[in-house]
Amino acid sequence: MAGPHEIMGMARVLGIGTTEFLALYSDNGGTTLRSEEDGRCVFLTASGCRVHPRRPLVCRLYPLGRSNNERGEERFAVFPAQPDCEAVVGRDGTVESFLESQGVAPYLGWSRRYGELYRRMLGLLDGLDIQGKIDAPAADASAPEAGITETPAVEPSADRSPLSSWQDVDASLAEYCSAHGSAVPKEIDEAIALHLRAIEEWLDDLESRLTLPGDSEGDREP
Amino acid sequence: MGKQEDRKIVTRREVLKLAGTATAFCTSFGFLHGSQTGQVVQDKHFAEYKHLQARWQQAEFKWYKGNELLSSAPFPAKVLKHLQSDETAVIELKLFRTGQMFKNLGTIEAKH
Numbered sequence: 001m002a003g004p005h006e007i008m009g010m011a012r013v014l015g016i017g018t019t020e021f022l023a024l025y026s027d028n029g030g031t032t033l034r035s036e037e038d039g040r041c042v043f044l045t046a047s048g049c050r051v052h053p054r055r056p057l058v059c060r061l062y063p064l065g066r067s068n069n070e071r072g073e074e075r076f077a078v079f080p081a082q083p084d085c086e087a088v089v090g091r092d093g094t095v096e097s098f099l100e101s102q103g104v105a106p107y108l109g110w111s112r113r114y115g116e117l118y119r120r121m122l123g124l125l126d127g128l129d130i131q132g133k134i135d136a137p138a139a140d141a142s143a144p145e146a147g148i149t150e151t152p153a154v155e156p157s158a159d160r161s162p163l164s165s166w167q168d169v170d171a172s173l174a175e176y177c178s179a180h181g182s183a184v185p186k187e188i189d190e191a192i193a194l195h196l197r198a199i200e201e202w203l204d205d206l207e208s209r210l211t212l213p214g215d216s217e218g219d220r221e222p
Numbered sequence: 223m224g225k226q227e228d229r230k231i232v233t234r235r236e237v238l239k240l241a242g243t244a245t246a247f248c249t250s251f252g253f254l255h256g257s258q259t260g261q262v263v264q265d266k267h268f269a270e271y272k273h274l275q276a277r278w279q280q281a282e283f284k285w286y287k288g289n290e291l292l293s294s295a296p297f298p299a300k301v302l303k304h305l306q307s308d309e310t311a312v313i314e315l316k317l318f319r320t321g322q323m324f325k326n327l328g329t330i331e332a333k334h
Binding site: 001002003004028029030031032058066067068078079080081111114115117118121122124125128162163164165166167199206209210 | 245252275276279280
């Protein structure tokens with residue numbers, strides 16, 4: 001698993017942009033890192049991880065696993081030791097002290113911020129289903145009629161295309177900054193902060209078009 | 223009236239982007255879904271499963287002569303899998319000679 005901030009970090013270590021990174025090193029719609037045929041991570045070499053300084057949260061957490069429910073509550077559990085792993089695994093210490101030693105604080109922070117946006121998206125999608133505010137099929141001639149299931153023509157490399165343009169931080173920030181007449185931030189932290197803000201503004205806009213004064217519960221007909 | 227209706231319009235493209243982004247974030251960050259009750263059960267199961275996995279991962283049988291270790295062997299994969307599957311799993315250990323049970327050595331419980 002790799003979020004937009006992690007993809008950006010790894011891309012910078014490799015000296016490439018996020019568009020190229022997603023095309024070369026991601027799978028499953030840009031949500032996971034590619035694996036070799038034997039299951040090894042694409043970045044694992046004989047001398048170690050190629051992107052170690054900016055390795056994703058899931059790698060920093062190992063052997064801990066983190067589960068995160070829809071209310072944003074986090075839980076941690078211990079994964080079984082892998083036979084080939086050279087890491088020293090013990091049960092001394094606390095989850096908190098382990099997290100501190102792995103420098104995961106900014107990663108958890110970013111993950112939580114993206115999680116808040118994710119929950120807003122779910123809320124909007126839930127609302128769409130009930131309120132039926134999607135425009136008529138005629139507005140998009142290429143779209144299938146409602147209720148008709150259409151099997152998309154899948155390209156051989158389709159699973160390497162991002163599911164959403166927001167996953168490509170460089171491209172989405174270039175578009176956002178061009179529209180706002182501002183410069184694209186160079187530093188990762190600033191870029192991610194702007195990326196989060198851009199998504200937030202996008203959701204604000206969607207929300208404003210879906211929430212009208214008469215939409216509140218009290219104003220609805222019984 | 224017309225203005226208000228205009229504001230309501232959200233294109234299919236936007237809805238697809240919204241759904242695609244939610245799906246991408248869900249997978250990228252490992253956010254779990256389900257009803258509140260289902261989630262609690264899922265989380266509890268996840269934590270228990272990982273705990274059992276870790277507890278029995280390096281289990282071994284060891285044979286001693288006094289204090290001297292004569293031999294050791296890891297648990298067979300099938301036995302390990304059973305003990306790691308469920309907190310209530312139990313394995314009975316029986317010693318056989320020429321096809322006849324010689325001694326019941328007792329039980330191993332996953333929760334221990």
